[in-house]
Amino acid sequence: MSITPTSPEYILPKIKVETLASLVRKGMRLSGRGLEDYRDISIELNYIPNADGSALVKLGNTQVLVGIKLEVGTPYPDAPNEGTMVVSAEFVPTASPVFEPGPPDENAIELARVIDRSIRELKVIDFSKLVFIPGKKVWNVWIDIYVLDHDGNLIDASSIATLAALLVSKMPKAEVTNEGEVKVDKSTHVGPLPINHKVVTVTIGKLKDVLLVDPDLEEESVLDTKLVVAVSDDGRIAGMQKSGMGYLTKDEVLRIIDLALRKGKEIIGIVEEYVNKYVKPQSTSSEGKD
Amino acid sequence: MGQKEGKPKLIDENGRRVDGRKPDELRPIKMQVGVLYNANGSALVEYGNTKVLAAVYGPREPQQRHMALPYRAIIRCRYHMAPFSTHERKSPAPSRREIELSKVIREALEPVVMTEMFPRTSIDIFVEVLNADGGTRTASVTAASLALADAGIPMKDLVAGVAVGKVDGVLVLDINEVEDMYGEADMPVAAAPSLGMITLLQLNGVLTHEEFKQALDLALKGIRQIYEMQRETLKRKYLEVKVEE
Numbered sequence: 404m405s406i407t408p409t410s411p412e413y414i415l416p417k418i419k420v421e422t423l424a425s426l427v428r429k430g431m432r433l434s435g436r437g438l439e440d441y442r443d444i445s446i447e448l449n450y451i452p453n454a455d456g457s458a459l460v461k462l463g464n465t466q467v468l469v470g471i472k473l474e475v476g477t478p479y480p481d482a483p484n485e486g487t488m489v490v491s492a493e494f495v496p497t498a499s500p501v502f503e504p505g506p507p508d509e510n511a512i513e514l515a516r517v518i519d520r521s522i523r524e525l526k527v528i529d530f531s532k533l534v535f536i537p538g539k540k541v542w543n544v545w546i547d548i549y550v551l552d553h554d555g556n557l558i559d560a561s562s563i564a565t566l567a568a569l570l571v572s573k574m575p576k577a578e579v580t581n582e583g584e585v586k587v588d589k590s591t592h593v594g595p596l597p598i599n600h601k602v603v604t605v606t607i608g609k610l611k612d613v614l615l616v617d618p619d620l621e622e623e624s625v626l627d628t629k630l631v632v633a634v635s636d637d638g639r640i641a642g643m644q645k646s647g648m649g650y651l652t653k654d655e656v657l658r659i660i661d662l663a664l665r666k667g668k669e670i671i672g673i674v675e676e677y678v679n680k681y682v683k684p685q686s687t688s689s690e691g692k693d
Numbered sequence: 694m695g696q697k698e699g700k701p702k703l704i705d706e707n708g709r710r711v712d713g714r715k716p717d718e719l720r721p722i723k724m725q726v727g728v729l730y731n732a733n734g735s736a737l738v739e740y741g742n743t744k745v746l747a748a749v750y751g752p753r754e755p756q757q758r759h760m761a762l763p764y765r766a767i768i769r770c771r772y773h774m775a776p777f778s779t780h781e782r783k784s785p786a787p788s789r790r791e792i793e794l795s796k797v798i799r800e801a802l803e804p805v806v807m808t809e810m811f812p813r814t815s816i817d818i819f820v821e822v823l824n825a826d827g828g829t830r831t832a833s834v835t836a837a838s839l840a841l842a843d844a845g846i847p848m849k850d851l852v853a854g855v856a857v858g859k860v861d862g863v864l865v866l867d868i869n870e871v872e873d874m875y876g877e878a879d880m881p882v883a884a885a886p887s888l889g890m891i892t893l894l895q896l897n898g899v900l901t902h903e904e905f906k907q908a909l910d911l912a913l914k915g916i917r918q919i920y921e922m923q924r925e926t927l928k929r930k931y932l933e934v935k936v937e938e
Contacts (some may be wrong), residue, residue: 405795406804407767409760423864509796512789517891524878524898628800630894640905643880643896646801660905 405509407648411552412501413624418627427613433621434463439662441617441670446677448571456572460564463619464554466498469546469564473596475535475556476543486533486541490509490519492548492561493569513646514558515548518565521602521633521642522546527569528596535577540585542574544596547632552609555620558646559625562604570678572596574621601636603670605663630659632649634667686693700875703860710739716865719855719915724788724835724926726776726843734844736926738836740855741869742826746768749844750816757829766811771797772833774822782806794830801854801883801893808836815827816846827870834883834893835919842927852892853919857912859900864908866915880905886920 415423423433430438435642442463451457454470463488478485492515494502505516546562546568573592579583607628608618618626628649633642640660645651651659698788703711710716713760729735732748739745772794787795796831798820806816809932818840818880820833831854838852858868860876873879884891 404769404771405792405799406760406769407765407799407808409762409767438710480814509792512792513796516789516793609883633896635899639901640896641899643877643893643894645891647801648800650885650887650888651894653891653913656891656894656909657906660902664902667919684875 407589410492411499411624412499412571413620414521415586415621415624419621423625424610427610428460428482431553432615434619438614439616439666441666442619444606444670444673446563446567446674448567448681454467454568455575455592456568458564458566458571460560462556462617464552464559465556465560466552467557467560467564468549468551469561469568470549471568471596471668472545472547473521473538473572473575474543474545474596475577475587478534478538478541482530484534485530485644486528486544488519488523488528488530488544488546490515490522490546490548490565492518492550493686494553497552502553506590513644517558517633517642517644518548518562518603518630521562521604522569525600525633525635526643527598527600532597533578535585536581536583539583549644553620555623556602556606556617559606561668562602562633563670566603566671566673567678569596569598570601570674571681601671601674601676602633602641603667604633604642605666605670606631607659607663609649609651612655614655614659614662616662632660632663632667634664634671636671638668640664663691694861699736701871703872703875704863709864710860712869713809715854716863717911717914719918720869721865722919724839724840724922726926726930732840732844734840734842734846735765736836736839736843738832738839738897740828740832740867742824743828744822744824745769745832746821746823747828747833747840748819749816749837749840749846751816751844752811752846753817753880757817760815761813764812766806766814766816767806768799768803768806768816770795770802770818770819770820770837772820772822772830774825774829778822779886794833797893798830798833798837799896801852802837803820804892805838805849805852805885805888806841807849810847810926816841816886825924826871827868828881831855831881831883831893835923835938841929850885850888850890851920851923852883852885853916853923854881855912855915855919856881857908857915859898859904859908862906863899864911866911880908880910880912882909884913884916885920886913901917
């Protein structure tokens with residue numbers, strides 16, 4: 404059951420709400436950022452040695468860690484020639500005074516599903532290359548999103564971390580034995596995870612009739628609503644989700660899409676820069692074919 | 694996922710869809726309000742073979758009293774699929790999908806319900822998908838909004854929903870399950886047409902910028918038609934009232 408939130412994630416003093424609203428109308432923000440600016444992004448790649456790929460992303464004070472694990476499993480009956488993927492998100496209690504231990508709530512589920520759809524629909528991972536025995540044995544790609552510190556815009560931070568982790572994920576060595584089993588050697592990696600496309604989400608908040616890119620927690624607490632737009636490396640829209648109680652006009656939706664397509668390109672560029680710096684000294688043949 | 698096995702042809706030589714519709718044509722839509730005896734408001738909505746029942750209870754005292762808000766009613770919303778509503782039996786336990794959809798449906802209705810008129814109360818919306826054939830979330834929004842109106846809860850406008858899809862490269866209105874399963878994109882939209890509010894917007898799939906603009910226009914056109922049917926349905930209920938001489 405989904406219930407109108409009664410205990411807000413963040414309580415902003417009224418005077419600050421008014422300052423924030425009047426600043427935004429003049430094209431400014433409390434943090435000094437421009438309306439279309441992201442906070443500083445930093446990415447630490449393969450932070451988790453035991454994962455097949457991982458990334459720790461800081462988006463301002465928001466921190467998200469994504470770990471990717473590959474395991475041998477069975478394909479879905481309707482897609483015997485494809486590997487599978489599961490995306491889950493945990494809002495860890497370290498991240499916020501209002502996060503409690505327990506199963507994922509609707510916000511964590513929504514976040515994981517929005518990111519899942521952006522990757523799945525765009526075929527970011529080349530699932531056709533993750534098959535050992537069609538219909539029987541394939542790679543299962545587990546993407547676990549761990550929100551460590553919450554200062555707003557968890558979806559974009561998670562999406563950036565997921566893309567970065569995918570781009571540096573490596574395939575464990577695996578062989579099909581004569582008995583039809585798959586033997587995995589996790590200590591040896593044989594190449595990068597096959598990637599077709601890149602995608603990030605761009606979250607744009609609406610406050611009155613002003614649009615804000617990458618809202619932080621203070622801003623999120625006063626937004627009317629927000630629209631999450633997944634943007635692909637070839638400039639298409641790979642998913643969308645209006646999230647929050649308010650509404651958008653058609654004109655606002657069209658403005659958000661224009662803006663998101665622009666910002667998405669920029670963010671994918673930032674992720675690529677980090678990945679290229681990281682990948683270069685090791686191997687040069689790991690980039691996708693796009 | 695990739696190209697699914699056994700994908701049927703979704704658009705034929707004459708530009709018709711699997712069920713014979715034109716790309717911008719809705720399925721036969723049926724609506725009825727006041728279908729339940731106990732609920733304060735109820736509605737049964739059918740988009741082709743998709744059948745959705747919505748019940749509204751409230752404004753009433755919240756089940757858990759600490760949930761009450763001093764300045765408005767809270768809205769509780771559950772989207773649930775009956776075990777027999779799908780081809781394979783669906784477990785009645787709430788899935789991740791149902792949890793997400795409960796949230797987006799609630800958020801699609803929040804902007805129109807005048808919750809500030811009923812502080813410290815709860816308005817409960819229960820949606821049961823009885824038969825699923827694509828477009829269940831948008832039919833749910835349409836049904837829930839009718840049930841709220843039937844319960845006499847003041848609203849700024851009705852909300853109607855419809856999903857636009859892209860199948861075999863063609864944008865189509867009100868997709869059914871086959872089109873959803875084998876198509877390239879599914880974009881559910883809900884709006885309060887008289888106020889120009891888009892209250893639900895999701896995209897599952899990939900569209901170019903241009904396709905998106907067309908898809909949004911197509912959805913809003915469909916929503917207008919469904920909205921007119923909602924209004925007729927509510928009026929009809931009162932026309933049927935007979936006065937004893």
